[in-house]
Amino acid sequence: MSSPIIYWFRQDLRTSDLPGLLAAAATGRPVIACYILDEHSAGEHAPGGASRWWLHHSLEALAAELAQLGGALVLRRGAAPLELDRLIAETGADAVYCSRLYEPWANTLEEKLHAALDARGLSFRRYPGSLLFEPGTVMNQSGGPFKVFTPFWRHCRAGSPPATPRPRPADCVWFDGTLDGDSLASWGLLPTQPDWAQGWSSQWRPGSAGAYDRLQLFLAGPVEDYSEGRNHPARAATSRLSAHLHFGEISPRAVWHAAVGLAAREARSEQQVDKFLSEMGWREFSHHLLYHFPHIETQPFKPQFREFPWLGNEAALRAWQQGQTGYPIVDAGMRELWHTGYMHNRIRMVVASFLTKHLLVHWRAGAQWFWDTLVDADLANNSCGWQWVAGSGADASPYFRIFNPVTQGEKFDAQGSYVREWVPELALLPDRYLNRPWEAPPAVLEKAGVRLGENYPSPLVDHKAARESALAAYAAIRDADQRGNAPA
Numbered sequence: 043m044s045s046p047i048i049y050w051f052r053q054d055l056r057t058s059d060l061p062g063l064l065a066a067a068a069t070g071r072p073v074i075a076c077y078i079l080d081e082h083s084a085g086e087h088a089p090g091g092a093s094r095w096w097l098h099h100s101l102e103a104l105a106a107e108l109a110q111l112g113g114a115l116v117l118r119r120g121a122a123p124l125e126l127d128r129l130i131a132e133t134g135a136d137a138v139y140c141s142r143l144y145e146p147w148a149n150t151l152e153e154k155l156h157a158a159l160d161a162r163g164l165s166f167r168r169y170p171g172s173l174l175f176e177p178g179t180v181m182n183q184s185g186g187p188f189k190v191f192t193p194f195w196r197h198c199r200a201g202s203p204p205a206t207p208r209p210r211p212a213d214c215v216w217f218d219g220t221l222d223g224d225s226l227a228s229w230g231l232l233p234t235q236p237d238w239a240q241g242w243s244s245q246w247r248p249g250s251a252g253a254y255d256r257l258q259l260f261l262a263g264p265v266e267d268y269s270e271g272r273n274h275p276a277r278a279a280t281s282r283l284s285a286h287l288h289f290g291e292i293s294p295r296a297v298w299h300a301a302v303g304l305a306a307r308e309a310r311s312e313q314q315v316d317k318f319l320s321e322m323g324w325r326e327f328s329h330h331l332l333y334h335f336p337h338i339e340t341q342p343f344k345p346q347f348r349e350f351p352w353l354g355n356e357a358a359l360r361a362w363q364q365g366q367t368g369y370p371i372v373d374a375g376m377r378e379l380w381h382t383g384y385m386h387n388r389i390r391m392v393v394a395s396f397l398t399k400h401l402l403v404h405w406r407a408g409a410q411w412f413w414d415t416l417v418d419a420d421l422a423n424n425s426c427g428w429q430w431v432a433g434s435g436a437d438a439s440p441y442f443r444i445f446n447p448v449t450q451g452e453k454f455d456a457q458g459s460y461v462r463e464w465v466p467e468l469a470l471l472p473d474r475y476l477n478r479p480w481e482a483p484p485a486v487l488e489k490a491g492v493r494l495g496e497n498y499p500s501p502l503v504d505h506k507a508a509r510e511s512a513l514a515a516y517a518a519i520r521d522a523d524q525r526g527n528a529p530a
């Protein structure tokens with residue numbers, strides 16, 4: 043009997059369009075499907091609280107998908123190299139296949155594993171599958187990585203489109219020996235005391251089936267309003283695929299081809315689909331950047347920002363985390379995040395700008411909070427998103443673009459439905475004061491039941507003064523920034 047192959051699931055929790063699993067199945071050898079919860083190798087990149095919730099349900103869904111195909115998912119907890127060694131010893135497997143990850147810590151782990159298995163004559167094969175375009179294959183004319191999004195994406199779009207997605211392996215021979223595995227429940231991924239994820243199952247459906255449903259739902263309607271609608275947090279105009287994509291429950295090329303197929307059938311959707319694909323392009327750009335510049339998860343992309351005079355204001359950070367800054371649109375976003383594990387992209391930009399510019403708190407503190415609270419927490423997208431807003435990233439928003447939380451609220455939540463949903467203590471305020479309750483006359487506040495400083499905070503900082511402090515802080519590093527700011 044030929045030796046089995048271990049298929050090591052990671053951030054690719056699906057069975058469709060999974061090149062590594064298809065390759066393992068195509069050998070005709072028995073395949074062992076395993077997932078290893080490796081908090082040791084991931085270190086501080088181990089999933090945060092909200093991601094652990096998602097992971098639990100996603101693994102449950104994957105196990106069911108594998109069972110439909112006649113397979114079983116073995117769960118192990120520990121350092122991946124040790125757990126893979128144990129499985130090899132228990133089964134006589136002589137090969138490990140997986141999807142490649144591009145985060146620096148994951149890449150280091152893969153290289154170590156490769157060297158260790160190779161030295162013992164065992165094979166370790168990594169397959170693409172998490173991105174549309176492989177890092178290292180999208181390079182500028184001088185052979186270097188792109189540092190600006192527009193030419194990066196133009197280059198991607200000008201080349202061959204991503205290959206069409208492939209089906210599940212229908213004829214996989216699964217390993218039929220008995221293997222010990224952990225029970226999912228024993229990992230304690232779900233919150234208990236308190237269960238802050240109550241109600242999440244009614245709005246999220248982790249797993250491939252949920253991902254495909256979400257995609258179909260988006261392409262059946264909301265995509266038609268994507269370019270404009272995506273700016274408005276109260277409109278359901280975006281796909282909400284981010285966590286599904288992060289956990290690899292759907293391949294980005296399945297999303298790409300479904301969207302392009304719609305544009306081909308319905309000419310009116312073409313522009314909207316293009317805009318949607320360009321947001322998928324930002325996901326690619328962020329992953330390519332992190333691959334080529336691994337320091338950007340902790341260090342500013344623009345080195346001159348190393349000297350930025352951040353303030354370490356713990357109380358301000360806590361008020362921001364709890365949605366108690368006194369700026370309704372910021373507080374609405376932070377509460378949406380806490381209650382749902384998600385925050386709309388426009389509001390992510392507003393709250394990130396508020397933390398880094400109004401409060402002068404280091405972007406890493408914000409990124410760490412997002413890491414723990416977002417169901418879609420993703421090292422590349424999160425690091426790049428924060429650095430983009432903070433002004434220190436590649437192709438970042440210019441530093442002096444300081445979002446005004448009042449006008450952002452008034453422009454993008456003009457009817458106030460988003461703020462009223464998440465900051466109910468302000469629900470009865472008239473629209474004109476909803477984003478600036480401190481300007482409301484006492485009688486208006488009283489009628490709406492708002493007592494500033496009691497049942498809703500007074501603003502933590504004054505917008506104008508905070509803006510001036512932020513610009514003064516930037517002035518300290520500006521000359522160096524402008525010298526080093528030329529696009530490449």
Ligand SMILES: Cc1cc2nc3c(=O)[nH]c(=O)nc-3n(C[C@H](O)[C@H](O)[C@H](O)COP(=O)(O)OP(=O)(O)OC[C@H]3O[C@@H](n4cnc5c(N)ncnc54)[C@H](O)[C@@H]3O)c2cc1C
Pocket residue numbers: 272280281282283284285287288318321322323324325326328385386387388390391394412416418419420421423424425427428431
């Ligand atoms: C400060 C900050 C932090 C962020 N942290 C994360 C994070 O940890 N994980 C994450 O997936 N996204 C992050 N984003 C990007 C973006 O906000 C989310 O991807 C998006 O809101 C997810 O909603 P959606 O799936 O409905 O997006 P859609 O608008 O439907 O976009 C489709 C897909 O494209 C990708 N995408 C969209 N916008 C971006 C973007 N700006 N950068 C990179 N990829 C993008 C996502 O995979 C998304 O699912 C962050 C943005 C900011 C400003």
